[in-house]
Amino acid sequence: MINIAIDGYVGSGKSTLAKGLAKKLNYKVLDTGAIYRGLACAYKAGGYGEVCQESIDNFLNNCKTIEIFFKDELQHVVVCNVDYTQYLRTEEISMLAAQISPYKNLREKVKTIQQDFASKNNCIIEGRDIGTVVLPNADIKFFITASEEIRANRRFAQIKETPNSPTYENILKDLRERDYKDEHRLIAPLKPAKDSIIIDTSNMNLEQTIEYCLKIIKLKIN
Ligand code: DC
Numbered sequence: 001m002i003n004i005a006i007d008g009y010v011g012s013g014k015s016t017l018a019k020g021l022a023k024k025l026n027y028k029v030l031d032t033g034a035i036y037r038g039l040a041c042a043y044k045a046g047g048y049g050e051v052c053q054e055s056i057d058n059f060l061n062n063c064k065t066i067e068i069f070f071k072d073e074l075q076h077v078v079v080c081n082v083d084y085t086q087y088l089r090t091e092e093i094s095m096l097a098a099q100i101s102p103y104k105n106l107r108e109k110v111k112t113i114q115q116d117f118a119s120k121n122n123c124i125i126e127g128r129d130i131g132t133v134v135l136p137n138a139d140i141k142f143f144i145t146a147s148e149e150i151r152a153n154r155r156f157a158q159i160k161e162t163p164n165s166p167t168y169e170n171i172l173k174d175l176r177e178r179d180y181k182d183e184h185r186l187i188a189p190l191k192p193a194k195d196s197i198i199i200d201t202s203n204m205n206l207e208q209t210i211e212y213c214l215k216i217i218k219l220k221i222n
Contacts, residue, residue, distance in 0.1 A: 001123070004138060011155045021214065060106060068113065139221065141195055142199060
């Protein structure tokens with residue numbers, strides 16, 4: 001199977017890039033952040049309280065099944081038989097996912113799901129530690145970045161029309177907090193693998209980024 005890893009910062013455009021590339025290549029795409037978000041929803045629903053090693057252990061003891069399935073191109077995340085897909089994208093779940101994701105035993109559970117998916121599909125897997133930890137032997141590794149302000153602006157443009165949407169300043173603040181958490185955790189911190197191709201999309205639109213990555217993929221895979 002051909003496996004392409006895409007890692008990168010919050011709001012760097014990696015999810016949209018992964019979907020665009022998958023369409024062109026006819027590959028499957030796995031959004032691993034959605035798995036952490038699904039677990040955060042289940043953690044919240046279970047009322048496990050403030051996040052600490054003990055609460056994570058309790059949660060994982062009770063969390064018997066994590067399933068991923070695809071319907072109409074949408075990735076669903078089902079934890080303990082509850083489909084949390086429609087609740088994944090709130091700011092509260094973003095912050096909770098960032099809080100629970102540093103725990104080693106939780107990451108190990110998610111790693112198994114990701115590796116199983118990669119072993120069965122030609123796919124693009126996007127996240128934070130795919131090139132470094134989950135698929136160290138991926139055929140191609142991209143690491144996507146863009147300036148903080150550009151990433152916050154992109155996010156603001158996506159959600160500014162929705163009711164109660166946060167201000168640009170709040171988005172920028174959340175993004176910095178999440179970057180800090182992702183980069184400074186002890187287990188699987190966000191960083192490019194030694195053999196990653198780093199792409200700064202600050203001055204590139206989606207089409208340009210897709211074309212650029214496709215050229216690299218064709219060179220490396222054919
Ligand atoms: O990509 P995202 O914003 O949907 O990710 C949600 C959270 O999950 C993010 O705070 C970091 C965490 N995450 C991770 O630790 N490792 C991954 N491979 C993907 C996401």
